[in-house]
Amino acid sequence: MTEAGHSVVSVDDFSTGMSDRIQHESYELELENPDAEKELARILKNHHIETVVHFAARKQVGESVQKPELYFKSNVGGLLNLLNAMKTVGVKKLVFSSSAAVYGMPDVEQVTEQSSTNPINPYGQTKLVGEWMIDNAKVWGLSAISLRYFNVAGTGWPDLADKQALNLIPIAISKIRDGEPISVFGDDYQTEDGSCIRDYIHVMDLARAHIDAIPQLKNPGNEVFNVGTGEGSSVFEVLTELKKVSGIDFELNVTNRRAGDPPKLIASSEKIQKALGWKAEFGLEEIAQTAWSSRGF
Numbered sequence: 308m309t310e311a312g313h314s315v316v317s318v319d320d321f322s323t324g325m326s327d328r329i330q331h332e333s334y335e336l337e338l339e340n341p342d343a344e345k346e347l348a349r350i351l352k353n354h355h356i357e358t359v360v361h362f363a364a365r366k367q368v369g370e371s372v373q374k375p376e377l378y379f380k381s382n383v384g385g386l387l388n389l390l391n392a393m394k395t396v397g398v399k400k401l402v403f404s405s406s407a408a409v410y411g412m413p414d415v416e417q418v419t420e421q422s423s424t425n426p427i428n429p430y431g432q433t434k435l436v437g438e439w440m441i442d443n444a445k446v447w448g449l450s451a452i453s454l455r456y457f458n459v460a461g462t463g464w465p466d467l468a469d470k471q472a473l474n475l476i477p478i479a480i481s482k483i484r485d486g487e488p489i490s491v492f493g494d495d496y497q498t499e500d501g502s503c504i505r506d507y508i509h510v511m512d513l514a515r516a517h518i519d520a521i522p523q524l525k526n527p528g529n530e531v532f533n534v535g536t537g538e539g540s541s542v543f544e545v546l547t548e549l550k551k552v553s554g555i556d557f558e559l560n561v562t563n564r565r566a567g568d569p570p571k572l573i574a575s576s577e578k579i580q581k582a583l584g585w586k587a588e589f590g591l592e593e594i595a596q597t598a599w600s601s602r603g604f
Contacts, residue, residue: 313521316354318347319363338363338385347392358400358521361389364433368408371430372566382433386440394447400524401441401451402517407506407533409435409455412569419575420455420531428567438529445527452520457506457535457574459513461594462601475542476598479549483557491542493564496571502542504571506535509589509597519583535574536587548595 317333334350336343350356364382365371371378386403393401408431409424426432441451460476482489494501516534523530540548550556579585 316350316356318350338388339381340388343385344388344391344395347389348395351392351396351398356396356398358402358524359389359393359398360402360404360517360521361386362404364404366406366430368428368430368567369565371428371433375429378429378433379436382430383436383440386437390440390444390449393449394444399448399450399527400521401449402520402524403437403441403451403453403529405438405453405455405531406431406434407455407457407535407572407574409438410569410572413572417537417573417575418533420533420578427569430567438531442529445529448527449529450524450527451529452523453529453531454513454516454520454534455531455574456513457508457533457572459510460507460598461509461511461589462597463511463514475545476549476595479546479557480553480598483549483553483555488558488560489546491546491559491561492568494543494561495564498541498570500541500543503568504539504541504573506537506539506573507545507591507594508535508574508587509594512536512587512589516579516583516585519585523583530582532579532582533574533576534579534585535576536590537574537576538590539571539573540591545591545595548591549599552592552595552599 315331317329317331318336318338319333320337321335336346363385365378393399407418408428409426410418410422411425411427411431413422415422424435426435438453441449441453444451458474460474479489491502493503496503498504513534546559576587
């Protein structure tokens with residue numbers, strides 16, 4: 308954001324983030340807390356904020372199945388406090404981190420923004436509720452764009468590598484480093500090799516999508532865009548790519564399916580290409596290479 312010429316202030320609870328990476332002013336705050344609304348309003352007002360980019364959320368599908376109340380409290384409650392604070396201060400521009408999880412298990416080759424939304428896990432449900440909340444905020448003039456992320460991976464700069472092993476590639480690299488087998492949750496899905504297929508989007512492409520979205524915040528309402536490559540890779544294909552970039556023939560351990568996982572989820576990115584001029588520049592090879600280079604031995 309700063310490289311794109313924006314002056315930035317960050318708010319986070321730093322439960323998974325790292326405050327020492329932030330080079331601008333930041334505040335530590337749990338967004339779902341009862342007193343967060345007033346503090347957010349104070350921050351927005353004091354810093355003369357014009358646009359909010361809302362990333363903060365819990366995002367582990369499996370954990371959301373086990374702890375749904377936690378996810379609704381954090382993701383929905385935090386967003387409610389933010390929207391109320393924005394309304395109070397008069398900040399009317401928002402870019403929201405949504406998720407492909409809102410689609411659930413679509414029976415199509417590529418998911419468009421017009422595809423049915425039927426999330427199959429609490430995480431996806433909280434993101435869909437968030438979109439509804441944002442859409443209804445148009446009554447007080449909110450102009451918003453919700454970016455439905457597909458599977459984000461890779462690293463932009465080595466010193467900003469993902470230190471939390473919460474997704475497939477960081478988990479796999481962590482296991483490789485420790486010499487442990489990598490778990491594959493199910494090889495009996497109705498896919499070519501039996502493992503889940505996802506659309507993997509490089510974090511740098513995702514960052515650019517947010518920057519490209521900001522100038523489009525002009526009219527009240529909530530515009531939804533998929534952010535993906537339009538190509539799917541299976542779990543086994545991702546792990547094969549990691550074997551190539553690491554040079555290590557690590558062991559796999561196939562286990563039972565994980566609750567809440569759809570078999571296949573691939574984005575159509577036609578809408579965002581036409582509206583924002585955005586297109587993914589990186590593929591699975593670059594994702595695996597940058598992730599390994601920043602977190603290898």
